[in-house]
Amino acid sequence: MFDTLSDRFDGIFRKLRGKGRLSEADVDAVAREIRLALLEADVHVSVVKRFVNELKERAVGEEVTQSLAPGQQVIKIVHDELVAILGGATGKLRGGSASPTVVMLAGLQGSGKTTVAAKLARHLERDGKRVLLVAADLQRPAAVEQLRVLGERAGVPVFSEPTDPVAVARAGVDEARRLGRNVVVLDTAGRIQIDADLMDELARMRDAVKPDDALLVLDAMTGQEAVNVAESFAATLPLTGVVLTKLDGDARGGAALSIKEVTGLPIVFAGTGEKLDAFEPFHPDRMASRILGMGDVLTLIEKAEEAFDVDQAARTEEKMRKGQFTLEDFLDQMRQMKKLGPIQNVIGMLPGMPKELRNAEIDEGELGRVEAIICSMTPDERRDTNLINGSRRARIAAGSGTTTTQVNAVLKQFKGVQQMMKQLTKGGKGRKGRMQIPGMPNL
Amino acid sequence: MKRASDRSERPRLRDRMSRSRSGFSGFRGRLRARGRLDDEAWDELEETLLLADVGMPTATMLLDQVKARAAADRVGDAEALPALLESEIANVLHAGTDRSLRRASSGPSAWVVVGVNGVGKTTTIAKLAAREVDDGHRVLLAAADTFRAAAADQLVHWADRLGMEIVRAQEGADPGAVAFDALEAAVSRGVDVVLVDTAGRLHTKTNLMEELKKVLRIVERTPGALQEVLLVLDATTGQNGLAQARDFTEAVGVTGVVLTKLDGTAKGGIVLAIEAELGVPVKLVGLGESVEDLVIFDPIEFAAALVGANEDAD
Numbered sequence: 023m024f025d026t027l028s029d030r031f032d033g034i035f036r037k038l039r040g041k042g043r044l045s046e047a048d049v050d051a052v053a054r055e056i057r058l059a060l061l062e063a064d065v066h067v068s069v070v071k072r073f074v075n076e077l078k079e080r081a082v083g084e085e086v087t088q089s090l091a092p093g094q095q096v097i098k099i100v101h102d103e104l105v106a107i108l109g110g111a112t113g114k115l116r117g118g119s120a121s122p123t124v125v126m127l128a129g130l131q132g133s134g135k136t137t138v139a140a141k142l143a144r145h146l147e148r149d150g151k152r153v154l155l156v157a158a159d160l161q162r163p164a165a166v167e168q169l170r171v172l173g174e175r176a177g178v179p180v181f182s183e184p185t186d187p188v189a190v191a192r193a194g195v196d197e198a199r200r201l202g203r204n205v206v207v208l209d210t211a212g213r214i215q216i217d218a219d220l221m222d223e224l225a226r227m228r229d230a231v232k233p234d235d236a237l238l239v240l241d242a243m244t245g246q247e248a249v250n251v252a253e254s255f256a257a258t259l260p261l262t263g264v265v266l267t268k269l270d271g272d273a274r275g276g277a278a279l280s281i282k283e284v285t286g287l288p289i290v291f292a293g294t295g296e297k298l299d300a301f302e303p304f305h306p307d308r309m310a311s312r313i314l315g316m317g318d319v320l321t322l323i324e325k326a327e328e329a330f331d332v333d334q335a336a337r338t339e340e341k342m343r344k345g346q347f348t349l350e351d352f353l354d355q356m357r358q359m360k361k362l363g364p365i366q367n368v369i370g371m372l373p374g375m376p377k378e379l380r381n382a383e384i385d386e387g388e389l390g391r392v393e394a395i396i397c398s399m400t401p402d403e404r405r406d407t408n409l410i411n412g413s414r415r416a417r418i419a420a421g422s423g424t425t426t427t428q429v430n431a432v433l434k435q436f437k438g439v440q441q442m443m444k445q446l447t448k449g450g451k452g453r454k455g456r457m458q459i460p461g462m463p464n465l
Numbered sequence: 466m467k468r469a470s471d472r473s474e475r476p477r478l479r480d481r482m483s484r485s486r487s488g489f490s491g492f493r494g495r496l497r498a499r500g501r502l503d504d505e506a507w508d509e510l511e512e513t514l515l516l517a518d519v520g521m522p523t524a525t526m527l528l529d530q531v532k533a534r535a536a537a538d539r540v541g542d543a544e545a546l547p548a549l550l551e552s553e554i555a556n557v558l559h560a561g562t563d564r565s566l567r568r569a570s571s572g573p574s575a576w577v578v579v580g581v582n583g584v585g586k587t588t589t590i591a592k593l594a595a596r597e598v599d600d601g602h603r604v605l606l607a608a609a610d611t612f613r614a615a616a617a618d619q620l621v622h623w624a625d626r627l628g629m630e631i632v633r634a635q636e637g638a639d640p641g642a643v644a645f646d647a648l649e650a651a652v653s654r655g656v657d658v659v660l661v662d663t664a665g666r667l668h669t670k671t672n673l674m675e676e677l678k679k680v681l682r683i684v685e686r687t688p689g690a691l692q693e694v695l696l697v698l699d700a701t702t703g704q705n706g707l708a709q710a711r712d713f714t715e716a717v718g719v720t721g722v723v724l725t726k727l728d729g730t731a732k733g734g735i736v737l738a739i740e741a742e743l744g745v746p747v748k749l750v751g752l753g754e755s756v757e758d759l760v761i762f763d764p765i766e767f768a769a770a771l772v773g774a775n776e777d778a779d
Contacts, residue, residue, distance in 0.1 A: 058521055060516060061520075061521050061704075062520070062521060062704050063704070064518075064703035064704050066707070067512055067515050067516050112533065127542070130726070131583070131585065131724075132582070132583030132584055132585055132699060134582065134583055162619070163618070163619045163623065164615040164616075164618035164619035164622060165615075167615035167618050168542065168613070168614045168615035168616075168618075168619075169613070170615075171572055171614035171615055171636075175614075214726070214728060241583060241701070241702075243520035243581070243699075243702050243703060243705040243709075244701050244703060245703025245704065245705075245706075245732075245734075246515070246516050246517070246518050246700060246703060246732070247518070247703075247732070248701075248703075251701070267583075268581070268582060268583075268667065270669075271581070271667035271669050271670075272667075272668075272669050272705065273705055274704065274705065274706055276703060277703075278702075296582075296612075368527060423566065
């Protein structure tokens with residue numbers, strides 16, 4: 023997410039490091055490069071202008087010129103500005119007091135409304151809400167069918183009827199009341215903001231259901247137009263926030279940086295993948311850190327807490343201490359790791375990761391192979407790898423569709439892990455001091 | 466989708482891009498007010514190009530060319546800038562290039578449609594198919610988007626409506642198999658054009674790009690069939706469009722760009738960067754909801770629509 027912008031900043035800051043003093047020419051050069059980086063990231067021209075002016079003003083002022091480490095000072099200014107622009111608290115829905123509360127989604131064609139509807143419904147159900155999805159996109163062929171399929175996948179009921187969008191919206195809310203559902207997520211047809219008829223239809227839907235939350239769904243790859251789109255939709259709907267989609271590509275986040283600044287609308291959620299669980303609340307401060315290459319450890323911890331089974335972790339720990347860590351535990355751990363999502367995403371959240379590693383293609387298939395190899399062993403073999411002789415190796419390789427060399431590699435890797443655990447549990451107390459994570463600011 | 470009765474009623478780029486001109490019309494007004502061609506006029510020009518999503522490298526290049534022209538022609542009047550810009554944009558877009566879709570000399574022509582999620586691939590296919598049917602060609606649709614829920618249903622809807630043949634499979638089926646069946650059916654039934662719809666995929670997802678390569682390899686097995694790999698690009702896309710074009714071209718050899726949703730709002734300036742930096746031609750533009758709204762891209766008209774140098778005289 024936003025890697026390109028963060029790479030650019032990294033390059034700019036690197037040049038600043040170690041500089042004793044910054045001349046006005048230095049500041050100008052930095053300002054030019056930051057301007058370019060932001061424009062390439064599709065940040066709105068007006069926001070870029072303000073950003074660069076602010077940076078120049080503060081950088082030639084005494085806070086930088088008097089500083090002994092002016093480079094650091096510039097980074098701090100950029101960070102402050104980014105946080106100010108992304109601004110505000112972690113995204114969440116406003117909700118309402120009456121049940122059902124209504125969340126209405128709107129946006130251009132192809133921004134991802136239908137997928138977001140299903141993802142949001144799933145997210146809310148996990149929070150203990152009882153959601154009804156209402157499909158009011160009667161425009162695009164098979165849009166209702168698409169939501170039905172996704173709803174089924176998310177385990178959320180879907181309502182629609184072949185009348186007209188305003189009637190569907192109204193009937194959907196009634197249906198939610200009848201079924202005792204406490205949140206309605208209303209999917210609407212994609213429309214372009216200059217289509218007066220369709221915008222009027224949106225206004226009539228708004229009057230029919232009085233949404234507690236009206237969210238604009240916006241493709242993160244949108245260019246300079248993002249701001250116009252947000253402003254136009256806000257003029258029709260009382261927009262309460264924005265959902266940014268397709269953030270799992272190499273979108274550079276210009277839309278994210280511009281919308282809050284220009285329209286004041288918070289970014290509430292972010293869609294980060296094709297699966298239904300690739301959806302998260304938006305944290306502006308964490309995003310700023312990420313753009314500046316400082317990682318996003320908080321999100322990683324939260325994901326870990328969600329993915330890991332506490333009891334199982336305790337059992338594994340116990341086993342490790344007793345030196346009884348087996349291939350079965352190894353497999354369990356690996357599977358839990360997988361629940362964190364693609365390794366690429368995890369690396370992106372770690373601070374100080376070099377660009378090469380962040381951009382490296384990681385072969386997720388390798389994990390699958392290891393899994394297949396372990397699954398092709400008998401329970402006895404998994405508990406005691408010493409049993410695995412030549413002919414067993416050949417059998418395991420055949421069973422998992424790999425080669426004996428690959429089986430050997432896994433066994434060797436596992437032995438290494440076992441060895442490491444023994445050392446940790448025996449003599450681990452000698453070494454003191456915190457683990458230093460490079461690139462992490464001292465807190 | 467509405468259908469106009471006559472092909473001559475095709476909309477014109479300029480009428481539909483009215484909104485995108487507004488940035489430039491403000492710019493033209495300011496230039497008139499300024500009168501002199503000074504640094505600020507050039508800054509205005511740069512900013513206007515950036516607002517149209519042209520991107521910094523291409524904007525700088527255009528700016529340099531317009532500056533050179535202005536110097537050579539001894540232009541001192543800011544008001545003359547838009548006309549210069551228009552002709553330089555048309556230059557960058559290689560006005561005069563043949564942008565028609567290629568056809569096989571014998572046997573079916575396969576046009577494979579690719580792109581990221583939500584750019585309008587399926588709708589583009591429906592419009593393209595309708596054009597072909599209108600022109601008396603026999604068309605077969607291949608619903609190789611087996612990933613998105615109900616994507617094939619969307620295409621079946623169009624096939625029914627326009628009376629076309631379609632090859633589809635279960636959701637989650639191998640898209641390569643769909644392409645194979647479609648090509649086989651096309652050859653045996655004597656179809657003229659096979660339109661292959663593929664699932665939207667972000668250009669950064671290596672495994673999905675591999676899947677796409679496989680679909681292309683399968684189409685190529687029918688000698689001479691593969692004629693076009695069309696990248697569909699949403700006109701509201703910013704600088705990321707360049708990355709999309711680059712990655713898709715690298716993976717599957719894009720032969721042309723279809724710029725969609727250019728109706729009224731977006732600027733589509735990113736296609737300047739794509740043609741200038743990658744040399745991939747824009748072949749078609751989508752200007753609206755109806756079938757007739759898919760038209761062959763005309764660089765001169767696009768430049769005029771974008772800048773509108775002659776608008777003020779209207």
